[in-house]
Every structure is written in structure tokens, then in C-alpha cells.
Amino acid sequence: MLTEADLAAIWLTLKLATTVTALLLVIGTPIAWWLARTRSWLKAPVGAIVALPLVLPPTVLGFYLLIAMGPNGFIGEFTQQLGLGTLPFTFSGLVVGSVFYSLPFVVQPLQNAMQAIGERPMEVAATLRAGPWDRFFTVVLPLARPGFITATILGFAHTMGEFGVVLMIGGNIPDQTRVVSVQIYDHVEALEYAQAHTLAGIMVIFSFAVLLALYGSQRKTSLWS
């Protein structure tokens, strides 16, 4: 059924999605918090930039990232100075690309959840002697829990399914950048429809299960809170 190469692709995909989701939660939380609270004029432009991957063709994003991470791009020059070489066609490059690509799927649910909390619980916590960091960790994070669940699931699922960005900046290197979506493409190109079916079916079942879990959890949390 599944070949060695298929299993490698699945494993690589899971590794990529996990790494990217973890990074996105760390990067996305402060961005979402800032977007949820700020009254700065920068809110609209920053929000728009974060949302860009929602509307841009992945190839456009991948193209620019390829150039930026290349030997003459600003990211590329920086990574070369650090002695890391250039990122395109490596797993790390894929992680960077995916982080950009999936950013709105993590930031937007977090931002919505944080906005829904409102000012009051923060004020209450302040009258109970909680400083700003204390308030963030003991009030904002727990109250934004539904947002974190949504963000994690969407970030993970969306990274699993990406194709265009991978193709542009990752290419098709086994164990490095050949994720499931690329593997399926390869099977189809090679007219190996049976194998393409298996992998595609796995993706459908997985995505459905993830979304089912998401909507199930939302129903539960809204009942709870």
C-alpha cells in the first residue's frame, strides 16, 4: 500500500506541521495580542500584511520568499552571515515559508478570542494586584483558550495541506522537502493513481477528522464559558 517514500513524506509532513504550529503559537500570540489591543494607526497595515497569505496565490508568496532567502536576498545574506548557508530547498526554509503562509490561520482566531475577552477581566485582575505579565498569563491565556484550540488546529491542518509554497522554495527532495502534497503530485505525474488515491484519501480523512475535532471543541467551549 504505502511505499517507503510515502511513509517518509507523511513523517516529514507531520514534523513540518508540528514545528510550524509550535513556532506560530509563539510568534502569533504577541502579534494577536498587539492587534487585539492597539489603537495605533499601524493596526490596519499590520493586520493586512498578516492576512495577505489568505488571498495571495501561494506561488507569489513562495516566489518572494525564494528571492529573499536566496544568496542575494536579505534573509539569505543574514543566514549566510550566521554560517547557516541559504534556506531554499532545506527543511528550515520550508519551516520559514510555512510560518508566513499559515500565520493568519493562527493570528486571527487568537486575535478574535482576545478581543472577545474585553477590558473588564484585565481591570479586575489589576484591582487584585496582578501586574501586566501576571494578567496576561493568568487571565488572557486561559480566557482565550478556545482561540488557542482553533489556532492550533487550523495552523496545523493548513500547514499539512500546503503545496505551492513548498514547490517554490522547497522543491522535491526526499526527507528534506518532499511532503505529502508533493508526493501525491509525483504519483500523479508518474500515473501511479492507486498510490495517489491512498495518500489523497489519508489527507481527506485526516482533514475531516481535524475539522470535526475543531467544531466539536468549539461547541463544548461555548457551552462552558
Add this chain to the structure above:
Amino acid sequence: MDKINEVPLLKQKQGEDIHARFLLQRSNSGPANSFNPTNSSMFTLDVEVNIASKGITAIFGQSGSGKTTLLRCIAGLEQAESGHLTVNGDVWQSEKVFLPTHKRPLGYVFQESSLFAHLTGQGNLAYAIKRSDVASSKALYDQVITLMGIESILQRYPNQLSGGERQRIAIARALLIQPRLLLMDEPLASLDFARKQEILPYLEKLQSSFDIPILYVSHSMDEVARLADQVVLLQHGKVMAQGSTSEVFSRIDLPLPMGNDASVVWQGKVVERDKQWHLARVACAGGDLWVHDVNDEMGEYVRVRILARDVSLTLTYHEDSSILNRLLVKVAEIESDDNNAEALVQLRAGNDYLLAHLTRRSIDHLQLKQGSRLWAQIKSVAIVR
């Protein structure tokens, strides 16, 4: 260095009280106010108040008068453009200093439920205990739990509690932070009448059990009459009057939002109990009053409220009437609004004041004027505390 030199000086000057001066401008009337949704105009709070740091002080006024904004300024939740605030000699705000809310030793009870939804009742209390700068004792915890009657509901989450229960836990939480000043923003406003009646006794006990000065925002004459020792009356963001509750309530020149509830509040001591008729005699500064004996001990201090509509005047002493309480009074002032059929008359009784709600025709008929001496008949006296 400067601060070290400053503090003892201020302590000496300000003593044990709260001195607040704020000037604040907002394009709308401060925080969202469900009673007054239609204000897009400029709101200015311009107040200077001196509050004795003991007992309950009501910040009283109509909706949109700036009560909540003043309380939020004191809590540091709102930062006035210009302000100065000292509490028991400590500077909380000045030109140079603005102590953030979490560094002010206060407790705050919000108008609507403010419990953390992700914590149980117990979790909410623990949140305060953990952050209090004073070590908590089991005795205090038990005292607060018992006082607020919340022992059996502590394991529940806020969404499993009634509005009254949530508010009682919120008050307990504010006490367990062991504040040096307790701020309460209409803690009963979001509750229906029955729930109000459920919580009021707890609030009354609060003052006698804990020696914390309380600032209590309210627009209810009833609550203020029952609870407050002092009143700061606000209107349109300005202080109209401040003083003891009995003093402020007995004035007729103030825009008190009282309608038919004009009344005076007297404090007195139970000096006699008449077992046969179930009455008690209360000695007040304004004179002795017979009230329903509600098992108050001899010597106990009670607070009574006399509504202006329950006071009538006679030129001679009527033995032949059902009225129990008659006091010799002198007319101090008559409300001068000719457009009404009725007017308030302020009467001097002993060392206190009474108010009487009379028709203008009666005032004319009795030829009342300042200094007239006559008898006030008091139809009913309610013990409010």
C-alpha cells in the same frame, strides 16, 4: 530621595483621610453606561473631595454625573489629565506619580459580575489571596466566607451561579485582598429587587466586621440612606455637596435625585423599650422617637429614616391624634419653587433637621415662614440599620 522627604510631610498634612482632586475630559461620558446610552457630548469631571478614611462614603448622584468615573480615577483605571490623590498620607497620583492600579492597596467591586469565568468561586478567591500583600489567615478566610454566606457555592463556576451569588463572591474576593480602601461601583445595580434585599444585609455587616473605609457609588437614595455615613453628591461631573448623610439629605437646596423619597436620616441610641406595646424609644440629636421594637438592645445605635411625606405640621400640640411622635420644630427654610403644588420645608428639630413635604396651600394657610415654631407630627419612622 524627594519622595522620602515628601511622605512624612504629606502624612502630617493630610492625616488619615482620602484627598482627591481630578480634572478629566472625555468625548463621551466615561465608561459605557447602560443607564445613559445617549451621550456623545463632551463630559468633564472636575472634582475635589475630602473623605474621612472610615465608614461608608456614598458617591451619590444621577446617572451620568461622573460617579463611576470618579471611582475609576481613584482606582487608577482611568487616568485624569490632571489629578492628585493621597490616601492616608500615601501619594497615589500627583503631577509626577501615577501608581498603576495593581500597586494600589485597594479592593474593587464592579457593577456587574466580574468573576473570572475560567475559575471556580474558590479559584477566584485564591487569585486574590495569592496576590495580597498581607499574609492571609485561615481565620480571616473563614470570617469572610461566613459573612458572605458562600461556603456551599465555592466549587461552582460563575456561569453556574446566580447574579446575587456571583456578587457575594466578588465582594469576598475584594475583601480577601485585604485592601486599605474598598471601592464599590453600584454593586447592586445589576440585580433585581429580591437579590438586592439578599445582599444589602451583607453590606451592612461588612462595615461592622471590617474596619475598612468604603467608597460606595450609588444612585439609589434607599441604599445610601441605609448604608452611608457620609455622602459626596455629584452632578454633571461636579461636587454639589459633601458631608454626613443626615446633613446632606436634610438640605433642600440640592439636586438630590429623590422625587418622592425626600427624607432625613437620623442616628440615635435605644434608651427605652416598651415591652407591652413593642416599641422602643430612640434618642436622637433631633429629639426622641418611638419606633417599632425590632429587638435592638438598650444602648445600641440605630439609624432611622423619616420620609418628608410622612411629616405633617400643626400649630398646636394635638393629644387627640393617632400620631406617636411629635416634635417641636422651627422652620429653617422653605423651598422656593412656585411652579409646584407642593414644596419641601426644612425644619430645625433639636440639633438636627427634618423635612416635610407640604402643599403650598398649607404653607400659606399656616403662614409658615422662616423661624415659625410649630409641631411636627411624624406618621412613621423606619429603622434602616
